[in-house]
Amino acid sequence: MLLSKGTAERPVPETKVFTVAQSGERLDRYLVAALSEQSRSRVQRLIRDGRVRVNSRAVKPGLILEAGDHVSVEFPEEAPTGLAAERLPVPVLYEDEDILVVDKPAGMPVHPAPGHPGHTLVNALLGRGLVLAEAGGPERPGIVHRLDKDTSGLMVVAKTPQAHQSLSQQLQERSVTKRYLAVVSGRLEPPEGAIDAPVGRDPGHRERMAIRQHGRPSYTRYHVLSYFDGHTLAEVAPETGRTHQIRVHFAAIGHPVLGDSLYGRPSALVDRQFLHASRLGFKHPRTQEYMEFESPLPHDLSEALAKLERKPAAGGKKEQ
Numbered sequence: 001m002l003l004s005k006g007t008a009e010r011p012v013p014e015t016k017v018f019t020v021a022q023s024g025e026r027l028d029r030y031l032v033a034a035l036s037e038q039s040r041s042r043v044q045r046l047i048r049d050g051r052v053r054v055n056s057r058a059v060k061p062g063l064i065l066e067a068g069d070h071v072s073v074e075f076p077e078e079a080p081t082g083l084a085a086e087r088l089p090v091p092v093l094y095e096d097e098d099i100l101v102v103d104k105p106a107g108m109p110v111h112p113a114p115g116h117p118g119h120t121l122v123n124a125l126l127g128r129g130l131v132l133a134e135a136g137g138p139e140r141p142g143i144v145h146r147l148d149k150d151t152s153g154l155m156v157v158a159k160t161p162q163a164h165q166s167l168s169q170q171l172q173e174r175s176v177t178k179r180y181l182a183v184v185s186g187r188l189e190p191p192e193g194a195i196d197a198p199v200g201r202d203p204g205h206r207e208r209m210a211i212r213q214h215g216r217p218s219y220t221r222y223h224v225l226s227y228f229d230g231h232t233l234a235e236v237a238p239e240t241g242r243t244h245q246i247r248v249h250f251a252a253i254g255h256p257v258l259g260d261s262l263y264g265r266p267s268a269l270v271d272r273q274f275l276h277a278s279r280l281g282f283k284h285p286r287t288q289e290y291m292e293f294e295s296p297l298p299h300d301l302s303e304a305l306a307k308l309e310r311k312p313a314a315g316g317k318k319e320q
Contacts, residue, residue: 014074014075015072015073015074015075016035016072016073016075017070017071017072017073018030018034018070018071018072018073019068019069019070019071020065020066020067020068020069020070020071021067022067023064023065023066023067024064024065025064025065026061026062026063026064026065027047027052027054027059027060027061027062027063027064027065027071028043028044028047028061028062030065030071031043031046031047031052031071031073032165034071035073036162036165038135038161038165040165040168040169040172041135041137041168042135042137044061046073046074046075047059047060047061048061049076051073051074051075051076052071052072052073052074053071053072054069054070054071054072055069055070056070056072083112083122083123083126083139083141084118084123084126085123085126085127085129086118086119086123086124086126086127087124087127088108088119088123088124088127089105089124090102090103090104090105090108090121090124090125091103091105092128093154093293093295094291094293097159097160098158098159098160098162098163098284098285098286099156099157099158099159099163099167099284099285100125100130100156100157100159101154101155101156101157101280101293102121102125102154102155102157103152103153103154103295104121104147104151104152104153104154104155104277105152105298106149106150106151106152106272106298106300107149107150107272108120108121108124108149109121109149110122110140110143110146110147110149110155111139111140111143111146112139112140113139116149121143121155121157122139122140122141122142122143125142125157130142130159131159132157132158132159133158133159133160133161133163133164134161135158135161135164135165136158136164142157142158142159142164143157143158144156144157144158144164144167144168144171145167145171145176145241147277148244148247148273148275150272150273150275151180151273151275151276151277152275152276152277152295152298152301153180153276153277153278153280153295154277154278154279154280154293154294154295155277155280156280156282158285160285162285162286163285163286165285166283166285167282167285170282170283171241174239174240175282175283176280176281176282177279177280177281177282177292178237178238178241178277178279178280179235179236179237179277179278179279179280180235180236180237180238180246180275180276180277180278181225181233181234181235181236181275181276181278181297181301182222182233182234182236182246182250182257182258182274182275182276183228183231183232183233183234183257183258183274183304183305183308184231184232184234184250184255184256184257184258185230185231185255185256185257185258185264186230186231186232186254186255187227187230187232188222188224188232188234188255191223191224192221192222192223192224193221193222194219194220194221194222195218195219195220195222195249195250195252195253196218196219197211197218197249197252198211198212198213198214198215198216198217198218199211199212199215199216199218199242199243199244199245199248199249200212200214200215200216207262208244208262208263209242209243209244209245209248210248211248211252215242216240216242217240218238218240218242218245218248218249219238219239219240220236220237220238220239220240220245220246220249221236221237221238221239222234222235222236222237223235223237226309228308228309228311229308229311231258231308232255233305233308235278244262244263246275247260247262247263247273247275248263250263251263251264257273257274257275258270258273258274258304259271259272259273259274259304260273260275261273267304269304269307269308270300270301270303270304271300272300274301274304276295276297276298276301277295278294278295278296278297279292279293279294279295280292280293281293
């Protein structure tokens with residue numbers, strides 16, 4: 001083929017075509033099953049971007065298919081991301097051909113974004129020579145769920161598209177065990193409770209989230225472990241995974257997380273929010289065996305807790 005001067009031949013996007021055998025299924029559910037190598041979020045993105053057509057027409061995810069419909073899916077070329085492999089220390093608790101479980105240090109963003117293009121967990125994992133599932137997206141390969149930059153603790157990362165899809169589905173079904181240790185300001189009452197309040201972007205502060213009437217449904221359970229002088233140690237179980245959810249919920253009820261300068265105020269006890277993802281459990285994507293991991297408090301949080309323990313509340317210490 002002759003090319004004009006200054007032009008280059010563009011690769012033809014890969015396209016897959018399916019013929020529907022049975023009526024009655026939603027388009028998005030049909031494609032999640034038909035494209036088992038792709039994550040649910042990638043399928044939704046392909047539909048949203050107009051890459052999916054039924055009988056040559058652009059469609060919505062909820063379209064009910066009819067027998068004989070022709071479904072075509074175009075897979076665009078992913079733009080090169082330029083993600084750098086960096087030698088950064090990240091403890092790995094478990095690894096096999098499908099997944100790895102890491103104990104993310106505080107101060108490390110999970111993936112590149114405006115403001116922190118490098119020195120992230122993704123860069124660190126690439127620095128270990130790992131190949132991660134592209135299903136997470138070009139800037140966050142393998143990432144199934146996230147922790148805030150200054151929150152430490154356990155994360156599971158997918159190495160294959162199938163693992164990413166399985167773990168994402170478990171998160172969507174709320175079958176993943178997630179437990180955090182948090183110290184909040186004040187005496188948290190009652191000793192066991194739940195916060196049910198929708199969370200959305202704060203319209204007056206782009207870096208913050210807030211309780212919003214039309215925000216996304218958000219539910220957080222907690223159980224008090226200890227009372228101290230002016231503070232409470234609690235085990236927290238978020239049943240949804242909204243951005244900043246735990247921090248927003250506790251600030252909204254008047255008990256901001258200790259050291260959280262965004263939703264509360266800085267603390268002399270610790271240089272960041274006292275929030276640690278201490279327990280993580282899920283079914284292995286391949287074997288379906290339930291796996292659970294635990295992470296002790298890192299040094300900065302255990303040191304802050306020791307200082308609080310020297311000044312127990314007047315009512316004494318309450319343990320689980």
